[in-house]
Amino acid sequence: MIHSGIVCLAVEIKRLSVPRWIENGTEASVTLDCEYVYNQNDIRLVVKWFFDDNLEPVYQWIPELGMRHTSGILHGRLDLNYSVNTVDAYSKYRALKISRPSTELSGKYTCLVTSLAGQDSRAQLMTVFVPARTLDMKFHTSHNLLNVSCEATGLFPRPKLDLYRLVPSQRTPSIVQDVQTSTSKDDEHAYNMTLQKSFDLPVLPETSGFECVVQIPGTNYQRRKRVAYYAGTSQVSRCLGVCGKITDFISLHF
Numbered sequence: 001m002i003h004s005g006i007v008c009l010a011v012e013i014k015r016l017s018v019p020r021w022i023e024n025g026t027e028a029s030v031t032l033d034c035e036y037v038y039n040q041n042d043i044r045l046v047v048k049w050f051f052d053d054n055l056e057p058v059y060q061w062i063p064e065l066g067m068r069h070t071s072g073i074l075h076g077r078l079d080l081n082y083s084v085n086t087v088d089a090y091s092k093y094r095a096l097k098i099s100r101p102s103t104e105l106s107g108k109y110t111c112l113v114t115s116l117a118g119q120d121s122r123a124q125l126m127t128v129f130v131p132a133r134t135l136d137m138k139f140h141t142s143h144n145l146l147n148v149s150c151e152a153t154g155l156f157p158r159p160k161l162d163l164y165r166l167v168p169s170q171r172t173p174s175i176v177q178d179v180q181t182s183t184s185k186d187d188e189h190a191y192n193m194t195l196q197k198s199f200d201l202p203v204l205p206e207t208s209g210f211e212c213v214v215q216i217p218g219t220n221y222q223r224r225k226r227v228a229y230y231a232g233t234s235q236v237s238r239c240l241g242v243c244g245k246i247t248d249f250i251s252l253h254f
Helices: 233-246
Strands: 012-017 020-024 029-037 045-050 059-062 069-072 095-101 107-114 121-130 134-142 145-155 159-168 180-185 191-200 207-215 221-230 251-252
Touching: 012 107, 012 121, 029 045, 029 107, 029 121, 134 207, 134 221, 134 233, 145 159, 145 207, 159 191
Parallel strands: 020 121
Antiparallel strands: 012 029, 029 095, 045 059, 045 107, 059 069, 107 121, 134 145, 145 191, 159 207, 180 191, 207 221, 221 251
């Protein structure tokens, strides 16, 4: 069992391929691969995949016996006809092709390859995320205070919501500290998050901007909404109806 002429002391994983993030409902399938090398001492080779910190593998393959087994969260979700493009009988069924990846499949995936000569393992997190259903920003004045609120709904996993101030004299927005946040979950286990902050009207510039930024940790999903504030109630109302919509955009960099 010498693999491609490569000499190794015992089985060794060379590359673990697990997508770091996937948008929920956008992929028909996703493939997780675990590439390894071995030598003639690696008899009784066994490939196992684990999900999160569960002790029972969600997939197990014993090449010498031709046995494969799925359980747990991957039971009924694997394409068992899938094999990697290799003539090596001891690598053919090492990978997982998961059908219809959805949010419950977010977590840590660990590949463990063992033999009588040794073992090796690698792990990688995969996040199946749901983007924001809505991102809204509102102004409200009361007792010489300008109350700014942001609300993001329908996200998974738990998002991060920040408020920034945009001042004409500053090149870059500055994050607003000491904001009040609240988080809830809806019937579909998606997260809704609200952020609030009050500012003293007398010390605010006549024109200033505010920006809400929602992000999903573990991914590069980011959505922003920017609204300009003009001194005077009528101008605030006008801006809420126009400016917020103009500057609402989604940033996805892959």
